[in-house]
Amino acid sequence: MSTILVLLVIVGAGTTGAINEDGPSICDRCTCLIANTSSTVLSYDLLDCSRKNLQHMIGSWPERFDTTDPDREIVLSLSFNNITKLEQLPATTTNLVFSCRHCNLESLAGGLFIDTANVLRVDLSFNKLSGDSLGGEVFRGQYNAAENGVPLMLDELDLSSNVITQLQDDAFAHIVSLRHLSLARNPLGQITASTARALAQLVNLEHLDLSYASLTDIDESVFGELRALSELYIQGNLFTTIPQAVYQLGSLQFLQLAENPIEVLNFDHPLEQLVQLNVSSMAVLHTVEVDSFSNVKLLRTFTARNNTALEVFDLTVLQHVSYLKELDLSQSSLKHLHTPTAAEAAVAQHEEGAYSNALEVLLLDENPWHCDCALQQVLQFVRFANLPDYDEEDETRCETPYILTSLHLSELTHIEVCDQPAHDALNNAMYEKPAFLRPGAIFLSLLSVGIVVGLGIIIGLVIVCLKRRLKAQGLGFTSPVRYTSVRDSTTSAVYQTYPAAQ
Numbered sequence: 001m002s003t004i005l006v007l008l009v010i011v012g013a014g015t016t017g018a019i020n021e022d023g024p025s026i027c028d029r030c031t032c033l034i035a036n037t038s039s040t041v042l043s044y045d046l047l048d049c050s051r052k053n054l055q056h057m058i059g060s061w062p063e064r065f066d067t068t069d070p071d072r073e074i075v076l077s078l079s080f081n082n083i084t085k086l087e088q089l090p091a092t093t094t095n096l097v098f099s100c101r102h103c104n105l106e107s108l109a110g111g112l113f114i115d116t117a118n119v120l121r122v123d124l125s126f127n128k129l130s131g132d133s134l135g136g137e138v139f140r141g142q143y144n145a146a147e148n149g150v151p152l153m154l155d156e157l158d159l160s161s162n163v164i165t166q167l168q169d170d171a172f173a174h175i176v177s178l179r180h181l182s183l184a185r186n187p188l189g190q191i192t193a194s195t196a197r198a199l200a201q202l203v204n205l206e207h208l209d210l211s212y213a214s215l216t217d218i219d220e221s222v223f224g225e226l227r228a229l230s231e232l233y234i235q236g237n238l239f240t241t242i243p244q245a246v247y248q249l250g251s252l253q254f255l256q257l258a259e260n261p262i263e264v265l266n267f268d269h270p271l272e273q274l275v276q277l278n279v280s281s282m283a284v285l286h287t288v289e290v291d292s293f294s295n296v297k298l299l300r301t302f303t304a305r306n307n308t309a310l311e312v313f314d315l316t317v318l319q320h321v322s323y324l325k326e327l328d329l330s331q332s333s334l335k336h337l338h339t340p341t342a343a344e345a346a347v348a349q350h351e352e353g354a355y356s357n358a359l360e361v362l363l364l365d366e367n368p369w370h371c372d373c374a375l376q377q378v379l380q381f382v383r384f385a386n387l388p389d390y391d392e393e394d395e396t397r398c399e400t401p402y403i404l405t406s407l408h409l410s411e412l413t414h415i416e417v418c419d420q421p422a423h424d425a426l427n428n429a430m431y432e433k434p435a436f437l438r439p440g441a442i443f444l445s446l447l448s449v450g451i452v453v454g455l456g457i458i459i460g461l462v463i464v465c466l467k468r469r470l471k472a473q474g475l476g477f478t479s480p481v482r483y484t485s486v487r488d489s490t491t492s493a494v495y496q497t498y499p500a501a502q
């Protein structure tokens with residue numbers, strides 16, 4: 001009986017606790033670690049309350065924490081607690097890193113960080129926050145004489161995996177220092193005018209994640225103010241072409257565009273600073289407009305893996321992107337590294353190594369390569385066999401023609417595949433009929449059938465003649481062969497005994 005009462009008291013205390021979790025005893029409940037500069041293991045004070053069944057913000061900092069030294073840093077985690085409504089954080093002038101992932105959050109108190117002006121990073125991902133719960137007052141700093149108050153020093157804000165469909169105009173009005181923002185995996189659908197106005201205030205933003213947000217397009221003007229943006233993640237959306245807004249990003253260096261339903265990859269306008277591009281896993285990509293790469297001249301790393309509808313990639317792209325160091329074309333449906341007309345032009349103009357430029361890594365594995373004269377020449381232009389990264393063990397192999405199946409592409413250069421006269425070498429190589437349909441092959445097949453039939457007839461005749469001869473001499477095979485029936489008699493004897501045994 002008394003144990004039940006105790007249990008009831010404990011459960012009661014858990015569900016009807018005070019507004020804030022009890023401060024002084026917080027280290028009994030959570031993990032508290034003090035930074036120790038001499039051991040260099042921990043450079044910050046840690047208060048880890050994740051998975052502690054909390055329902056409220058902590059009431060105060062542990063007494064052991066020095067909260068007045070602006071050179072120190074506190075890391076507070078409330079993740080994996082069922083908190084629902086997040087209250088203001090207790091005051092500290094230290095730097096602060098705060099996370100409340102998987103907290104079931106639906107609303108945030110106004111002035112959440114009003115007493116923690118040096119908050120650097122905030123992670124509120126995997127909650128149920130909507131745009132309505134993210135008003136300007138949430139990220140507001142202390143009031144002062146100036147109209148807008150003291151801005152927060154926030155550097156990084158993660159709002160991914162919430163239920164935001166649009167942001168309010170002033171959502172980020174007080175955190176203009178923000179450099180990293182993630183809105184990934186929110187059901188945005190489109191960038192509305194108010195979302196665009198909220199983003200326009202982030203003039204220092206360098207890294208923006210809008211991936212997996214059901215976006216179909218982004219209006220041209222939306223990124224107009226994001227002059228510092230260098231990394232844009234828009235993979236896993238519904239774009240059918242590169243959104244026009246992207247070309248407004250004059251500082252863009254990294255573009256993650258993978259997993260979009262783009263059929264034709266084309267750069268309409270220059271992206272002068274772009275050095276890294278990812279266009280992987282585009283299920284419907286069938287054409288890469290190589291000439292448009294003159295708009296991304298500084299490209300160094302180009303990842304185009306797992307594009308299952310892509311059969312041709314024209315390596316003359318290397319003439320436009322002469323700094324390209326890494327090109328990944330693996331796990332696609334590539335048969336050719338050229339388009340026919342470009343290949344003809346290339347044959348006329350180039351020699352071994354002509355395209356190689358700065359190329360250091362060329363990944364071609366797991367494609368159904370058609371190993372013909374044109375492919376051999378392109379591989380020579382890039383000195384494929386000499387690339388430091390090439391690996392004989394990998395699956396970079398010919399699939400067709402039949403006689404070259406399983407040949408590693410690096411060995412193709414040692415094989416004579418260009419034996420046709422020069423003028424029709426390309427045509428033959430590219431539109432080669434299956435071997436058994438060529439006139440020579442048909443004639444040979446007929447001839448060999450004829451020979452086999454003829455031989456059969458001759459052998460048959462010889463045997464008949466021989467038989468007749470032997471018969472005439474009385475040595476024929478006419479007497480029937482007699483088999484002894486020892487085995488038959490014994491087995492039948494066994495069968496006969498069975499019924500008797502039963």
Ligand SMILES: *[C@@H]1O[C@H](CO)[C@@H](O)[C@H](O)[C@H]1NC(C)=O
Nearest residue numbers: 034035036037038039040041
């Ligand atoms: C810091 O770490 C060192 C070595 O691990 C230890 O001897 C020392 O007592 C620690 N200091 C504090 C203040 O915890």
Ligand SMILES: *[C@@H]1O[C@H](CO)[C@@H](O)[C@H](O)[C@H]1NC(C)=O
Nearest residue numbers: 235258259278279280281303
């Ligand atoms: C490219 O995108 C794919 C698909 O989103 C991803 O799996 C891969 O890690 C990315 N690679 C690079 C180098 O960014």
